[in-house]
Amino acid sequence: MNNLDKLIALFEKFPGVGARQAKRFAFHILTMQDADSAELSRLIAEIKGTVVECASCHRFFATAYNETICSLCSSSQRTHTKLLIVSQDSDIQAIERAGVYDGLYFVFGGTVPLLNSGENKKLRGGALKATIETRIPEGLNEVTIGFSVNPDGENTARFVESIIGEILKEKGIVISYLGRGLSTGSELEYADAETIKNAFKNRSASE
Numbered sequence: 001m002n003n004l005d006k007l008i009a010l011f012e013k014f015p016g017v018g019a020r021q022a023k024r025f026a027f028h029i030l031t032m033q034d035a036d037s038a039e040l041s042r043l044i045a046e047i048k049g050t051v052v053e054c055a056s057c058h059r060f061f062a063t064a065y066n067e068t069i070c071s072l073c074s075s076s077q078r079t080h081t082k083l084l085i086v087s088q089d090s091d092i093q094a095i096e097r098a099g100v101y102d103g104l105y106f107v108f109g110g111t112v113p114l115l116n117s118g119e120n121k122k123l124r125g126g127a128l129k130a131t132i133e134t135r136i137p138e139g140l141n142e143v144t145i146g147f148s149v150n151p152d153g154e155n156t157a158r159f160v161e162s163i164i165g166e167i168l169k170e171k172g173i174v175i176s177y178l179g180r181g182l183s184t185g186s187e188l189e190y191a192d193a194e195t196i197k198n199a200f201k202n203r204s205a206s207e
């Protein structure tokens, strides 16, 4: 495989990128200004050392002084007794933009597709359970599941319940669902601030 084919093959692994688009990306790089392509390769080479995964919520953040905990998790302005479980980093960005939530997050790392029984290795089931067990003695009293309103989101919510439902029930902590305040088919990531505000207002407890 020559370098161009290797580059195309790597772009094809990007989420939502097909063979044709991967080819367009690779050829686009060949037509870029030298300064831009140099900057692109520098950023790719350095990003893993400068952007790290938060040890607490698991979102990615830019670290300046080798911190292991992100600014949201270490902020005293946030309510540390609330936990909102989301699928991916971009969901946090959408919710933060809406400015209606002041608790902490947990990034679950993806969804459990309804039609695929094989477990996604990126999902953080074990880490979520450990987080809940640590937070309960620290006063955790509100857990919200914030997945998109589609079959995969619902399926993932059931999977999360199977991991933490029992522990929370024992402590009398109710799980509420953000998704039930969104309309069917909504992707949290693309929801506007007003929709997210309503989702928080209308979120409902488990039945």
Ligand SMILES: [Zn+2]
Residues within 6 Å of the ligand: 054, 055, 056, 057, 058, 059, 069, 070, 071, 072, 073, 074
């Ligand atoms: Zn964090």
